[in-house]
Amino acid sequence: MDTLPGKTVERLSQYRRRLLNLLDDNVEYIFSHELAEIIQISAVQVRRDLMLLGFSSVHRKGYPVEMLIEVIGQRLDDEKEQNVAIIGMGNLGTALASYLNGIRPKLKIVALFDIDKKKEGMEIVGVKCYPFSELGKVIKSKRVSIGVITVPQTSAKKVAAQLVKNGIKGILNFTHIPLNVPSNVSLEEYDMITSLEKVAYFVKESQEK
Amino acid sequence: MDTLPGKTVERLSQYRRRLLNLLDDNVEYIFSHELAEIIQISAVQVRRDLMLLGFSSVHRKGYPVEMLIEVIGQRLDDEKEQNVAIIGMGNLGTALASYLNGIRPKLKIVALFDIDKKKEGMEIVGVKCYPFSELGKVIKSKRVSIGVITVPQTSAKKVAAQLVKNGIKGILNFTHIPLNVPSNVSLEEYDMITSLEKVAYFVKESQEK
DNA sequence: AATTAGTTGTTATTTATTTCACATTTGTTT
């Protein structure tokens, strides 16, 4: 079975989140155009994505919500749990720890790290903060495969290198320093300033019209 | 002059950030392949983007760093300042306020909002927090054109509607509730869970190989 | 049971984005 395009993965993640809401409201079936409407994309796009999952609707009733959630999970989630660590417990890291914790059953936040002695041993939403020097040890003992980087820019490269050295498989980088990792490590970078500048640009453009 | 593709805008934003670093290090010229290397993209991509700016290098010396920063600014930035408000001063909103404040001279964080009475009047990095009820008034008096939404999911739609009603021109939404805004309002949505799930998916895929 | 209407799955098409390939330009070397 082929690896899905990144764009499709993003949308599947969103579909699932919306579908879980619908399930809470006891919605049993949903049409492609309804799901599309919620996410603000086209119905064809939805159908195309679901096609890639090889999942079919019940004709004239739509897609069964619960089963669709299940199928998306089968495709996106690892069978075993994937363990995540967050490195840098400042403003953003702390916000993320509480936000991400428990949000997906298969993605566990299992460790936090900081070099600040004051934060050592601290717990956020029940997850312990370790000194950065124990990175390697904890990654091994807790089988961490994904690292989220929220340290100051100046430390980003150092931290990434350490993660890679200790066998991490994926990195989500929130600093605005572009990282350079081996091709067997999945990398996702996100920069909030870029998002803000993008909105600002399109606002400017629309006003010039 | 045509509106740039969103992808190009994103990269220009990144180029500028890197170029500003280079300027600090007194680098005067840079080749397309050097900039490409830093951002981890191809040199052609860099040249194509700069081509869209109509900006030329000095042959065999590269692109003059300072002038390039200037040209990117002319294209991305509004001539006048663009004023930004952040709505929802919880973990993420607070982190963002201190992060975004002052990061681009033309993008000013001028107001923060929260419904929590305890936060009223509070200042973060010198910016005042107003009660949500004063949204309309403050947007007008401070000429806010961009709103950043960091309220709980349940309030996201309500807040967006209020922003639109009060004439906001652009919204950056960090909740994972998809928003529905009129087409004259620029919308940028970002969901950290999606990023994390994406990394997790590609980690899983790479391990199945 | 025939007709209608609504929705899907998929192929074809279009549009957007990236990469290739190379002629062109100009500093440097011989």
Add this chain to the structure above:
DNA sequence: AAACAAATGTGAAATAAATAACAACTAATT
């Protein structure tokens, strides 16, 4: 000053992503 080298700018090609178009299917209606 000729040959070379390094980089650029860009048209053409390739790739990726989104949209359109529609035949096929079936639940509901007559």
